[in-house]
Amino acid sequence: MLLSRLLLVAVLLLLVLAPLVLPQALVNAAIQMLIAALFATAFNVLAGQGGMLSFGHAAYFGIGAFSTLHAMNALGGAGLLPTPLLPLFGALGGAALGLVAGWFSTQRSGVYFSMITLALAELLHALAPHLTGVFGGEAGVSSMRMPAWGVSFGEPIHVYYLSLAWVLASLGALFFFTRTPLGRLTLGLRENAMRLKFLGYNVHAARVMVFMISASFAGVAGGLLAMNNEAGNYVLFDMRLSSEVVLNAYIGGTGVFFGPALGAAVMTFFGYAVSDLTRSWLLYQGLIFVVVMMFMPNGLSGVVLWWQRSQHGGALLARYTLGWVLGGLLCAAAVVFAVELLQRALGTDYQSLLVEGQSWPAIPLFGHAWLPGAVMTWLLPLLLAVAGGLVLRGVSRAWHELNDKEGA
Structure with missing residues (x-):
């Protein structure tokens, strides 16, 4: 209180x-x-x-x-x-x-x-x-x-x-x-x-x-x-x-x-x-709503209540929270990169630059030119998503194991 x-x-x-x-x-x-x-x-x-x-x-x-x-x-x-x-x-x-x-x-x-x-x-x-x-x-x-x-x-x-x-x-x-x-x-x-x-x-x-x-x-x-x-x-x-x-x-x-x-x-x-x-x-606004409803059904305020009602120390909660935030940011970076690149590649301005028989020109994004036909261009968001998923899974598993030990 x-x-x-x-x-x-x-x-x-x-x-x-x-x-x-x-x-x-x-x-x-x-x-x-x-x-x-x-x-x-x-x-x-x-x-x-x-x-x-x-x-x-x-x-x-x-x-x-x-x-x-x-x-x-x-x-x-x-x-x-x-x-x-x-x-x-x-x-x-x-x-x-x-x-x-x-x-x-x-x-x-x-x-x-x-x-x-x-x-x-x-x-x-x-x-x-x-x-x-x-x-x-x-x-x-x-x-x-x-x-x-x-x-x-x-x-x-x-x-x-x-x-x-x-x-x-x-x-x-x-x-x-x-x-x-x-x-x-x-x-x-x-x-x-x-x-x-x-x-x-x-x-x-x-x-x-x-x-x-x-x-x-x-x-x-x-x-x-x-x-x-x-x-x-x-x-x-x-x-x-x-x-x-x-x-x-x-x-x-x-x-x-x-x-x-x-x-x-x-x-x-x-x-x-x-x-x-x-x-x-x-x-992105719609994606945020979907993510919150799937993984935080009590909303952002539910996170505050979780902090208040948890029996664990603040330092421990902060460590797990930072882990979830890091995993979420990696996944978010993957989604943002893919969405922005596709938006530019499918836009009318970029499509007007395409010439039949020639490779697609590079797309400037986040201070770098990305080739839509290059494997590394699409491998980057995939690696970010996999890394974020592994971090989220590891932190969540450690959290459940901690609660199971205390419950036993």
Whole structure:
């Protein structure tokens, strides 16, 4: 418990001090990470705690964004409330849509619930381009942050601290919700809703309330995005955003309250850092999800819990962890090399250089020219993959033998 509190304090200090030393580009990335963390945590209240997997949560995120934009444009651009309070309208928009959509979707459970949420979100995505008075069509809706409370809100650092305040307050409210009777009841909805019904609880009403709470905080995240970008269009309802929040939450770990926030922050920064380096970054994102689900089903936060709950010493855990990391990096290097080389070899620019009857020209990659027809070119990723696999297998075998000896 003490370690968890110290870690939490360290993270808060890092978040407060980060924009003072980061360049402007990274401050903008940090804002996106905060927003993604709140969105994933709001989603996890419904999916991880309530056991209701939504495939259309971008609908409430987008509605929150447009609600905030219209509130910013009201009264001749003065806004219905001072700028720091405008995300409240994102919460109201998300809650209103969540109440309606939740009433319909929670009539069913399991895969049927997921399909209904997907259908409702896609319906809104299809209607949005035609409702130009609300969503602005192709151009979308734009606005401008107005000065308030002595702050201009014209610089990224102002938006960062505003977003940080809202994210921390929202995460605190969601954490408090998990400790309320309804929050405890949410776990019962996930584990055995039929038993709750036999005990006399109105299961449908409880599901609707949980759905609405999740949607309202997703709306806050959308409102923060609208204030950061000062614009938004119907792309906010795209299925890609709904799938991203699912991936982020499960990569972080849905079994821990802060797990989805961790996964969202890590994957958002990954997209920011890697998207400018390669066109295959979405492929890598998908591979990361597959690897985490296969070998770390509890997500990244499960690794933290493993460290806390393990009976072994920190030095021993660090040694095994470094072994797994080394093996994983070798395998990752093999995959990245093969993917990047194939991407360039199969690209239209390279294919236009090919001449029939002549050998394929060398491909520049990682500071070296590689011949696609050379055996050593493809032998390198194979050797990296084999070496990584052997390291992972050896470390895992040693770990199991250690646990077997202690268990005996």
